[in-house]
Amino acid sequence: MTISLAIASGKGGVGKTTIAVNLAITLQRMGSRVTMMDADFGLANAHILMGQNPKITMSDVLAGENSVQDALSEGPAGIKFLSGGSGLLDMLNLDAEARYRTIRALDEIENQTDVLMVDTPAGASDSTLSFVLASDKVLVVIVGEPTSLMDAYAMIKAAHMEQQVDKFSVVVNMVRDADQGMAHFEKFRAITRRFLDVELSYAGHVPQSQALRNSIVRRSPIALHPEHTRENRAFEAIAREVLRAPFRGGQGVRFFNSDR
Ligand SMILES: Nc1ncnc2c1ncn2[C@@H]1O[C@H](COP(=O)(O)OP(=O)(O)OP(=O)(O)O)[C@@H](O)[C@H]1O
Ligand SMILES: [Mg+2]
DSSP states (O other), X not given: OOEEEEEEOSSTTSSHHHHHHHHHHHHHHTTOOXXXXXXXXXXXXXXXXXXXXXXXXXXXXXXXXXXXXXXXXXXXXXXXXXXXXXXXXXXXXXXXXXXXXXXXXXXXXXXXXXXXXXXXXXXXXXXXHHHHHTSSEEEEEEOSSHHHHHHHHHHHHHHHHHHOXXXXXXXXXXXXXXXXXXXXXXXXXXXXXXXXXXXXXXXEEEEOOHHXXXXXXXXXXXXXXXXXXXXXXXXXXXXXXXXXXXXXXXXXXXXXXXXX
């Protein structure tokens, strides 16, 4: 059984790609076969964080020139990676048919993958939403700023209205310590509960970290450097929570034709 997991936020720049890459590596280390897809088609940058430069990307797959198998590249720690492709303005706004084709194209790799991690673009565009809606589990990244909470709320509301998605996991990024992470989560859950009938579960926090920032500049994910124990423990805790998190409810087209 392949689990699909979307990483989403609403607001940009809160750390989705950083978390997706490090979580993918951590899950692979813990024994899952992970494929990560950069769904930020057009402005893809996950490959940069991993120090990769794949020749074939999802845009070639969508153009009908290559299969998903062709586009799979070997990422750090043995993860498999599907790049979104860069500088392709026509990829920024996939129409509904192209989005459906993208989701179905991944069926090809179901047998090679235990976890499909989907790094989504910022904003509640139709593209972002359709990849969120196609996933079994949704991990929402927030930071402790009102704009992040508002945008994450809007994203959750859109997913709930559109297809009755009722379960989300939340990770709080750039925190001082575990207590601060929990406090931001509780506040966000309280706001959400007031207006929406959805269940939020706490997946954990990622500390504000200069080492994490440096790892991005060096294009070598911190999950490859176990000496950074504070950051790596945080990613391990999130990985365990994500595996344990419930599947989302609701309807709609899913990755791997799952009807969970
Ligand atoms: N825990 C952290 N500590 C310090 N810096 C961080 C942390 N998480 C992310 N950053 C920094 O924040 C910036 C944005 O991160 P990232 O690109 O992962 O965000 P994003 O949500 O994927 O952005 P976009 O919406 O543009 O895709 C990066 O420069 C990264 O170095
Ligand atoms: Mg990103």
